[in-house]
Amino acid sequence: MTDTMITISQNELGGPEVLEVVSAPIPQPGLGQILIHVHAAGVNPIDATNRQTGLFLGQPPFVLGWDVSGTVAAVGGGVSIHKPGDQVFGMLPFPAGSGAYAQYVLAPARAFVPKPAHLSHPEAAALPLAGLTAWQALVETAHIGPGSRVLINGAAGGVGHLAVQIAKSRGAYVIAVVSAGNADFVRVLGADEVIDRADAAQVAGVRDVDVVLDTTGGDPAATFEFLRADGTFVTLAPRALPAAQAEAERRKIRTATLLVEADRVGMNALAELAANKQLVPVVDATYPLQQAGIAQATKPKSGKNVLLVA
Structure with a gap:
């Protein structure tokens, strides 16, 4: 050397x-x-x-x-x-x-x-960074599990495509919001339902979701309609959250944002999922x-x- x-x-x-x-x-x-x-x-x-x-x-x-x-x-x-x-x-x-x-x-x-x-x-x-972000958002913050209905906005991106797979590994029902050109990609990843973000009718039809993970930094209030009361909204764009907090409280929605942390427990979880071909x-x-x-x-x-x- x-x-x-x-x-x-x-x-x-x-x-x-x-x-x-x-x-x-x-x-x-x-x-x-x-x-x-x-x-x-x-x-x-x-x-x-x-x-x-x-x-x-x-x-x-x-x-x-x-x-x-x-x-x-x-x-x-x-x-x-x-x-x-x-x-x-x-x-x-x-x-x-x-x-x-x-x-x-x-x-x-x-x-x-x-x-x-x-x-x-x-x-x-x-x-690591994208996978830990998805893991910490879905598993450690939103506590998803078998039967959870999880909507992932930006499901084809760096964080989103890993979040789809992590959610599926936890037994969740996954609704992926993507552009039309990425629909087949997220289906292959395991998404149960795919929503074209440009199709207003499809978007408006989403209801009774337990968890929304927004990886795009969009307006939080625009997705609150998807959530059931006591549902959880997690965003990776903390600056967008304060303006929507009053509406979240009115709807009894829990909101959270996070800054990813280096985490050996999370890394071992990602490595195990990857080793088992559940995370690609x-x-x-x-x-x-x-x-x-x-x-x-x-x-x-x-x-x-x-x-x-x-």
Whole structure:
């Protein structure tokens, strides 16, 4: 192993052109840390948001990316659950712990779990942030279970396509709201009912839903009609919620939003579902590490984009 690595860094906020290929020293793991040789890094919408605004990371310089799949290159003191050569995947601490757009990255040992053998590194890198978001929203926040009627708005996206599969694995009845071109895709994932978001009659016919997961950031009140009294509305866009809170209380609807957290229990659950073929991450496209800007600027048709790291 050499002493330096390639990273994708930026010195200013802005468009994809601010991302630069930079040489940096390979860090050494400290107590409780592992050094991962990154083979693939997931590309999420929040990456582009931080590139443009520094929302969670403040002012540059910084290295983007939270999803990692790779090989343990070295372990720090006190680490007993991983050893060099192990194939692992997971999410770096969100939101402050980015750095996946690099050949090597330091990570908390207990945020990472063994990669299911049948998953490629790009497939594994497509899982952590989006998968944990779906898991924490549906299982830990909404407490879905057998017979739950779950509506997923944006069901073909990075979070949505995993949420469909997680909900099905818990025995839920899944209603997927997508554009017409993604209807067959979500049916293959297991959706019991597919609603064309542009078909007003179809949308208006949805009723008596137990849980709505909105991954699109739309107007919460527009989906309250779908929910039964005492139903749960979970959104990934917290800014949209306050304006709709009074209406939610009137309808006796529980509302929640969340910021995904690195979570070993959740990662093990995702890994088990993937190992049992109940959770199949879809990679829309892969790009070389040096094309991180292009990957961020290209919206996936379904699933998500992934960077391939040398």
